[in-house]
Amino acid sequence: MKTTTHYSALVEHIGKLLQQGRSQAAQSVNTILVQTYWLIGQHIVLFEQGGQEKSVYGSKLLEQLAKDLTERYGKGFSRSNLFQIRQFYLGYSKVQTVSGQFKLSWSHYVEILKTNHPLEISFYTKQAEKENWSVRELKRQMKSMLFHRLALSKDKAGVLSLAEKGQEIQQPEDIIKDPFVLEFLNIPQAHQYLETELEQQLITNLQQFLLELGKGFAFIGRQYKISLGGKHFYVDLVFYHRILKCFVLIDLKRGELSHQDIGQMNLYLNYFQKEENVADDNLPIGIVLGAYKDRILVEYALENMTNQLFVSKYQLYLPDKKQLEHELQKLLTY
Structure with missing residues (x-):
């Protein structure tokens, strides 16, 4: 029995070493490939800048180069690939030394x-x-x-x-976006969704929501219950931020944000500060997310407030790039 256990451990250790080695080998191959492409791009650009492109091949340098390289070295040197390689060098031409720069x-x-x-x-x-x-x-x-x-x-x-x-996440303001983009929920703009539906969709797509929130967020729970004076309140979503070392409370509103929404979040923050925080925790952060907000109303509602409370919009579609x-x-x- 002992021999079997030791043998199983041996197989497991060898498996881990192989997996680690293969991963490192793949990473090493990728690094060398990227470095090689940068150097190829450099040679192409220097050739062009030397005026030899126009004198020898005119504007068809990449086309001719693709043909010759493919004949000699096989696939991987199409005109489009060479164009990307050339753009890669131009985009990262300020790299001083190739070694160790590309991760x-x-x-x-x-x-x-x-x-x-x-x-x-x-x-x-x-x-x-x-x-x-x-x-x-x-x-x-x-x-x-x-x-x-x-x-x-x-x-x-x-x-x-x-x-x-x-x-760089150094202070509460660094985790705020305006707007937060939730296009991954695939909720049509015209759809009359409820706040509970929005919350459920965020939980269902938690991995993508965490990506939108940014680095450092750890999910704690939804509809987090707070009991005060015989009344019960529920925070829609509660996270803990590993970098800022504090709770982050998020309340979702389907329509336009009101001053009551801000006041309610302020209550939640006061509760968490006194009842949920432990010795090493920093002050909690509150984010009220709504589809619309009146900037003047928000400004007055937040004035002289000592808690770390932020009001931001969310949108269910990608922003207008232009x-x-x-x-x-x-x-x-x-």
Whole structure:
């Protein structure tokens, strides 16, 4: 019996080592591939800049190169692939040394380069590295215009810092987006949904909701019961933020937000601060999410409030790309 147990342990250990080795080998191969593509792109661009493209091949350099490389080395060198390789070098041409610089897969870089804005390229690269996004998660964040939504809440210096370092969670304001985009729920705009339906859909799609909320959120529960003076109240969604070390309470409202909604969240925050927090917890954060909000009403409702309470919109569809780009451009040129 003892021998069998030891043998099973041996097989398990070998299996773990093989899995780890294969993972490291795949990562190493990917890193070498990405580095090689960067160098190939560099050679193509330097050839073009030397004027040899026009003198020898005119504007058909990539077409001719694709044909010759495919004949010599086989598949992988179509004109479209060479165009992406060339764009990859141009997008990351400021890399000083190739070794150790590229941490994402080639598929990640192909997606990121679908934007040609240097600030976006830098931000999505840093963020994908920080949060270990899959290619699918990266696509979703880019479609939802994450960079623009975060950038528009900052000044010009803040936008440049965001692009250079990615999103850094250091204070409660850093986890707020306006709007939060919930297009993954697939609720039609015209559908007359209830708040309970919205909440259930978020729970059903919790993984994608956590991606939208951002790094550090851990789900605690829904309809969290609070009992005060013989009355019962229920917080729609409760999370704990591992980085900020505090509870995050979210209340969902189907229509326009009111000052009563803000007052109710303030009550929840006071309760959590006194009844739920333990010694190492920081002050809780409250987020009231509604489909609409009156900025002046919200401003007056929040004035002189000491709790960390934020009011934000959500929308069930992807934001207007041109409008957000226009607003960001105004901010950067101001």
